[in-house]
Amino acid sequence: MDAQDNFADIVNNFPGLPPFPDDVPIAPLLRLSLGKLLAGDKAELERLYEASVDIGFFYLDLQDCEHGESLLGDADGLFQVGESLFKLSLEEKKKYDFSAQNSYFGYKGQGVAVVDKQGNLDRNEFYNISKDDIMGISDPLPAPEVLHQSRDLTKSFMQGSHAIVSLILKILNDKLSLPEGTLSNLHRLQAVSGDQVRFIKAPPQPVDDRRTALGQHTDFGSVTVLFNRLGGLQVLPPGADAEWVYVRPLPGHAIVNLGDAMVKFTNGLFRSNIHRVAAPPGIQGDSTRYSLVYFARPEDNVMLRRLDGSELISPIEDDQVEEEINSKDWIIRRALGRRVDLVKDIDYEKSAGTEQMSRRIKV
């Protein structure tokens, strides 16, 4: 099947934005339904497992249940908040860059991280909001007024996204026949973790110089719930000859992907797929790209290593060394390790994730 046929029944664009072109290669991701997953539909649960093993990315249709509709509403509201947030002056935004205190929350300016081994710089701004701050588990970080005003909305979006993550973890836990609650107990909403909401803005790039805005990476945590409107996100399928393909944004859907922690917990059974953000394709390249993410990560003190208790998770091989690292240290190393303003001699490999496993190329 042509990957574009997968979306034949879906409207091609988001109101007010130019359409995604139909002549670029796209990833044939599975489209799962939140309503069916919530109802325990057997075939849908199986498809979730399949997507987790094969590519680690899938669409989640949020339009067929109340929970999904309410999350879509919150995401719409936060897209507006993101626009106002990034309109603040650079001077104001820089007040909320906490990276010098070893924190990855708050503002990251454009061009402070390398996107490749050649040392090219990123082309987007981030603002990360801590789940623990919004849930009242940690002391609140200083924040601009526009974020203070939208704390309730942010909280609702976080709770809604976290509930989806918990559902996915429960289904995968069952599929693996792990002792009940194993995965969800490592991701409790009220426990200290690096979970965050991320706002992203990437301005249009010069027509003759369109490059990677956000470098190739795997996500650091467990499950990512992503809202895209313009294209630009690309994934690299497994295999030595694989080529980058776009993920076409679909109205009413989130894009969900698994991160490094799920690879480590399952000793490589699940995939944390390599992805990056290029300039939006076709005429979309003239528009500013905003995106919104919820990153769920294991609780800070969780060790990122193989879980016992499932016959589907293969044992550690004699020649395999498992690194001793907890979730907090892993995320700091990965999040701050490629920042030119913080690290003197960037060692690109040292801040890598599970990319090598993700390629699934036998050496």
Ligand SMILES: O=C(O)CCC(=O)C(=O)O
């Ligand atoms: O903006 C996007 O579509 C993806 C962003 C992303 O991959 C990330 O922030 O980790």
Ligand SMILES: [Fe+2]
């Ligand atoms: Fe990512």
